[in-house]
Amino acid sequence: MNSYDSKILIVDDQEPNTKLLKRILQSFKYTNIDILLDPRSVLGYCQANAPDLILLDLKMPFMDGFEVMEGIKSIVDPLFIQVIMISAQDEHSNKLRALDLGIVDFISKPFDNIEVILRINKALELKSLHEELKAKNDTLQCEVNVKSQLLEEMQMELIDRLMLSAEFRDARTGHHIARIGFFARHLAELAGLDERKSETIYHASKMHDIGKIGISDEILLKDSKLTDEEMDKMRLHTVKGAKILSGSQSEILKCAEKIALNHHEHWDGTGYPNGIKGESIDIESRITSICDVFDALCSERPYKPSWGLEAVIEELKTIKGIYLDPKLTDLFIEHIDEFIEIKKDIEVN
Incomplete structure (x- = not known):
């Protein structure tokens, strides 16, 4: 899938912020964009749609970005839904907690258009690499399974031949x-x-x-x-x-x-x-x-x-x-x- 076709979800309770981010993304040819203003809807959305990238605001009513991320981790490996946290707060402690939860990057408010796109491109490239690695691991695991099956069949044949030696006696x-x-x-x-x-x-x-x-x-x-x-x-x-x-x-x-x-x-x-x-x-x-x-x-x-x-x-x-x-x-x-x-x-x- 071309990175410009990637499904991107913007989660922010402030509608002007979501519209601005959407315009920035569209100006750089991203078209598959959804918006959620209520963070309580994120888990259901992820289960139904499996976005490639989430732009997640930190400070929101009902659930903050950390709580949303904890929910995402409970249903899917964060490696396969990249999450970038958006915040006007740049505290070091927030960044550490975000990284610990699996957040891959940060975008500060107010937005710098070029910085937003560079960070999004980087996150989507990282997701693509994880998917390629998983595909290779799945292929290798399949090959291992086939070879293990062949080895087991050889063991069974050797066992049967060993038992045949007893029957000869x-x-x-x-x-x-x-x-x-x-x-x-x-x-x-x-x-x-x-x-x-x-x-x-x-x-x-x-x-x-x-x-x-x-x-x-x-x-x-x-x-x-x-x-x-x-x-x-x-x-x-x-x-x-x-x-x-x-x-x-x-x-x-x-x-x-x-x-x-x-x-x-x-x-x-x-x-x-x-x-x-x-x-x-x-x-x-x-x-x-x-x-x-x-x-x-x-x-x-x-x-x-x-x-x-x-x-x-x-x-x-x-x-x-x-x-x-x-x-x-x-x-x-x-x-x-x-x-x-x-x-x-x-x-x-």
Whole structure:
């Protein structure tokens, strides 16, 4: 927009002053000029019209220029409505207060035509620069958002490939991983977590057993119940998983590190590796634990058959408050049909 097309608002309770300023502006080709004699109308005008520049008198009835400026600041960034204060008073304290409120310049009464135009031109140039800078920042932010999205997609691909490496060792683990992600996201949503957090848990929970990469095949693929010594080694997958995932700045991987470490902690403090209890266990791990137990009970293992739904529900009720978060477990059971449907959908696909 040409600066001469800029919308200029004159605010002064003295009509002769407004007419004089308007004539000065028109003599220098400015045409888009409005006048308000009542300062109480300024905020409504700004909301409806968004002027580029306001010539604001200091001393007026009902509201002085400072009060008007405070109102303007409450509804819009002063950088995008330039305000020049007009006053016959030249006190230093007034100028300091005006600058603090975001006033960009001052015009003294009586008016000097050339000074008025020079100061107005300067203010409009400053506004134009702010708008150009904002446009460039918006463009840069858009580019950053696109690159962040690409980076996140690459992270997800790497995570999926990392999970695929676990499936190569044990097909049962791979299917289990897929189900846990969907279960955990749904339970997170039911628990009231926001969409971003739920999506983070979806990706992070799939890595809960990543530490099993560091467990020997003799233990991991054993077709019978583990001995106490073997179980001690198996339990190390929590620590190994957290170590694999540690040190990342990624929100998903930081969440996955917590889940890998804590998904075998118990509500009553009898779990491993650190014996933490109750709500000291992060909610991401508590959600994953319930989904992990549910899937394990529903799935066939070399050392056990899959359980029927009634038996699964009874077991969840038995261990809630001992191994599992009681409120989250009740929520899971309340929506058990939805989790069964998720399980069926994954098996079909």
